[in-house]
Amino acid sequence: MMTRVVNRTFRSGARVSACVALLVLAATIPLDAQRGRGGAAGPAASPRQAAPIDLTGYWVSPIIEDWKYRMVIPNKGVFDGIPLSAEGRKVGMAWDPIADEKAGEQCRAYGAAGIMRLPGRLHITWQDDSTLRVDTDTGTQTRIFAFRPQSAAEPSWQGQSLAQWNVPGRSLKVVTTNLKAGYVRRNGAPYSSRAVVTEYWELHTLPNKEEWLTVTTKVEDAAYFTRPYLTSSDFKKLPNSVGWSPTACSTK
């Protein structure tokens, strides 16, 4: 009899404890994580639903740093700040923009390793629930961020990008490979087709209430760099598409 009472009491206590734990747990898990940012309940959240930050919209890049390397094309051989190896420097000194035009390679400076440094606007949208799309008006390029591994494709200016949310960190990590060789600076500072571009995308709301996007870019290229080339590029969110001005790639 005593045992039954104890058992019943304990069983009841365990049920209560479990329920309390469940309630506390439920209250503890962020709503975002339970439902995705969009709040939809149900099965595993898609990358779009799980997004901890909203990158979509129009963004403009004020050119505060490296103005003389980004807004205009510096002279041949001005590679300050870029950790080019002797081989990379040699290739850079052979830069011939006219030859690039003739070869139809005028987009060499608009590849994934360099495009974020160019002045212009971004238009970020969800192509589908698992694919983030970044269009640039400068050079009219499109970057595709897939959240699942893709099948192999031909090398391209924008390569293939695999994206991953850092949900608690509220950032996006993007690794891009399978690139065509291009330039990290418009004066022919090269990266090779072996380059790997790792980016971290983060958002901040400034004291003036503006939303800013910062993309930290690490370009690793054993062919032309002595160490990873690090930059960070800042974009300000715009309310609309005013100023969106698609232009073709140019070597001038």
Added chain:
Amino acid sequence: MNRTTTIGWRAVALLLGAITATVLSVRTGAQGGGGRAPDIAGEWRLDQGEDPGQPSLSDYLGLAFNEAGRLRADTTPESIWGTPEYQCRPHSAPHQWRGVGGTRILKELDPISRDILGFRLQFMRSLDRPIFLDNREHPPAYAPHSWSGFSTAQWEGHTLKVTTTHLKDGFLKRGGPQTSDMLTMTEYITRHDDIMTIVQVVDDPIYLDEPYVLSITYTYDPTAGPATENCTGSAFAENGGTDRHHVPHFLPGQNSGIGEFLKTEDWIPVEASRGGVKTIYPEYRAVLAGTTTTAALTVPVSRSANDVAKRIADQSPRDGQVHVLPVQGNVYMLVADGTNITASVGRDGIAVVNTGSAQMSDKVLTALSELARAAVTPPVPNACFGANCPSAFGSPAWSSPFFNALVTAPRAPQGMRYVINTSAAPEHVGGNAKLAAAATFRRAGGAGGFGGATRDLGATATIVAHEGVLASLSTPPGKGTPAPAAAWPSETFFDEFHKLSEYVNGEPLILYRASAANTDGDSFVFFRHSEVIAAGNLLSTVSYPLIDTEKGGTIQGVIDGLNHILDLAVAEYRAQGGTWIVPGRGRLCDTADVASYRNMLVMIRDRVRDLKKKGMTLEQVRAARPTLDFDGRYGSATGAWTTDMFVSAVYRSL
């Protein structure tokens, strides 16, 4: 069956409990985010992949300069570092992340909870920069500014958001661009794997048309860290020969080094090298392409979140209240409805420098009484037991001081001993009569020569000032209404300096005359042991100095007075702290702040003198705006002391 069910519920309860504890633990560790933020402490290397090297002189590319910012940069040479007060100046906070050398971030932990209380940042040529995570508030606007400022932080996800105020004026980056002391800085520090990204927002509407947003990347490297650098400056400014007061600067339009760098970096357009908000947006490419002009361009300019006008006003609040700021030693700064009173409070009683307006006297006295009570009844730890412990009167007694303190009332605080006036300005003498009357010591006066008979003046403090103050307050009939006699100085001096005849609260007080400065009756007061100087109207952090040319004031006299203060004052370390200087109005200052104010006045003096030499009339000089780059900080279009009045006074006194 029952047993199985019981075990099942136990298992579920334990499992859920464990999960809950884990989740709670992780969230607590995240300090506001979800999941613990990666540790940012450690040694970090800057590879300078962006804006490599030191910028060239007059390279303003990418800066949203307004007119004032551009003029200030053009006229401030790098050799300003050579002035004695700036030779050990650290890198300004906005520049530190970009300075050469690495960064060290140290964690400050609570020894019991092990929570992170804050971080300390170390850079080359810098003071340690503390960042507080313990929810403390920022100091009031009248508190001093420092090279590192005052930083608080909070976590946003895995990003540490740092807000910094109370920065001194300095430079945005090398090559000329300056910052005002009104800038605010917000930083977002995020670690991504082994990379740390810092997004820096410098909001300084005095010199910029929009906030300066810059991001910098560091790489984790245990072998890196900040480079060391010693300060071994010479005694005199470059180009100044043996003149320790020389302030190197260029007159507007006379800096021949502007654009020099374009000779080697010839792909850069001249217009863009001068900065400007329109040059930093992609739209500017149309100007470069020749399809439009800068004037015709529209760009999405950001607005400032920094209400500078309010922040300047808050340094000298006209709120009908008295705010007390402990300065150093026995000395306090009382901010009394828009004017500062410096007070020495201790066992000898009270000595004040200036008395505020008459309307504020009761509140000033209340504040001083509270300070006096605290000064004579400090908490005394019980360090003596037995018959030989000193009594309240100093001789051995049967009870310890601790016991006496418990069973008796403390000694009544002493009243006002000295009232010192640095000038006859109404905000300095308005409370003379009432504050002087709050004395406990009786004073004799009216002696007919040495050894002659005296009469008892009752309990009143001695009022000390330069004789010019007495002359102003006792204006002869027909030349205005004299102040009540009780407000007049009872002890005057006419020499270069005057020492009080006795120590007050353990230190000598010395009055120094500032000839032909704001008026011809000004002085400042040195608290020689506490290392505090009450500057009177020589210094104001909320306006240009008031110069009454009708009463003998001159711009050169103000500059000389400030130079004298700089000669007496000594910085504690890295051109910061040490001797504190209480301005007539505004926030508490140190040597670097006084130097900054002096530098500004020298630049304005030389500009006005140059224009006057060219034969310009006062109206033409005003129209040339010789104070343009300082008007946002110190100027005023309205009120009792406008920019026009200041320029007129400078013009007339040269």
